[in-house]
Amino acid sequence: MIPGAFAYHRPSSIEEAVGLLSKLGEDARVIAGGHSLIPMMKLRLASPTNLIDLGNIANLKGIREDGGDIVIGATTTQHELIRSDLLARKIPILRETSLLIADPQVRYVGTLGGNVANGDPGNDMPAVMMCLGATYEVKGKSERCMAAREFYQGAYFTALEPGEIVTAIRIPVPSAGHGYSYEKLKRKVGDYATAAAAVVLAISGGKVTTCSIGLTNVAETPLWAEEAAKIVTGSTLDAATVKKAVASAEAVTSPASDGRGPAQYRTKMAGVMLARALARARERAGA
């Protein structure tokens, strides 16, 4: 499969990339790892006439601490997330999630920025970012920050305006000793989730003090299951509470019926993934 013809641009700074994007207009696309865009181009589902490669922009890469946050450059790859000792210590759910994305070769090239900015409901990181309360740093004509929880508007449809590029992902570091889990049901390696759930919680004196829940691929957008998290907060994660939270999370899903199963099944699997994620997060939480 051969993509349509395009002109190739390889800027060396963010400013240059944004300038090109504004100058070249709607037929220009930015490319990072390209593992969503290139398959689309090969199928001619995307035919940009200009490609702006972000691969040569050094300050779009890297993982650093900034106050109580961790800031990850948009073109940082999943492989780099997996290898980061800092993330393993501070936000281990990112490593757990990255290891469930695609396969080793794709993870060497696929980027965090691409994963969150593409708007594909099958991508895993958006729900995790909603769960963690991350914000996306965006640059176009001006700079702004957007909350992950307000970023996703529909399948492949986000709050990103034409001419804007996600430059970094800023994540508040969860409390030390927090429990976490990303549970993903998939048919095989490399598949998108049939359903998946992200949980981050803190436990003190046997009770949940804070909890946040994200759900992947069970609606047109990733979901932040705010009500379900509220039900869990203050509880001891007893069976009755978990059952109520699962029902609440299931109620906000609206999956498509597709090769991964009928909608009803996928909703139930979202519930099963949430119950497992809550249990595992609890095991991992320090008292």
Place this chain on the structure above:
Amino acid sequence: MATSQVSITVNGKKVEQLVEPRTLLIHFLREQLMLTGQHIGCDTSHCGACTVDLDGKSVKSCTMFAVQANGADIRTIEGMVNSDGTLHALQEGFREMHGLQCGFCTPGMIMRAYRLLQENPSPSEEEIRFGISGNLCRCTGYQNIVKAIQFAAAKLKGVPYQEAAE
């Protein structure tokens, strides 16, 4: 259509060529450099038959444009043989342990296993299976591929290969 000049090191040799931006790396390797060792299997970044080693990463060359590889250092199966002409330990392992039947996936499998052993010279069976999870083989059932990689890992460390008890 405008072409771009790329300069890429392939199997230790620097090549400079003109490419159309839409030329995929696998087509560049196979059709411009006539390095037909890496195969096009699924053409959708699933099967791993086109895997090359690029700047210390295993990359599916059907999902990268040759222009993106400008300046990169690439190794393909043609560059695996030892400088004295003997087979690389992985090639030997695949032969000795019958790690292939039809052979279509083998060059991609070996290039992936090469990077895996660079990063982890003593992988467990589970780590090998996880490490090659982006490479599909429709003949072997993977059993002998895992053994081939274990054979190579042992040989590269200079210890005798011992097959695990079944």
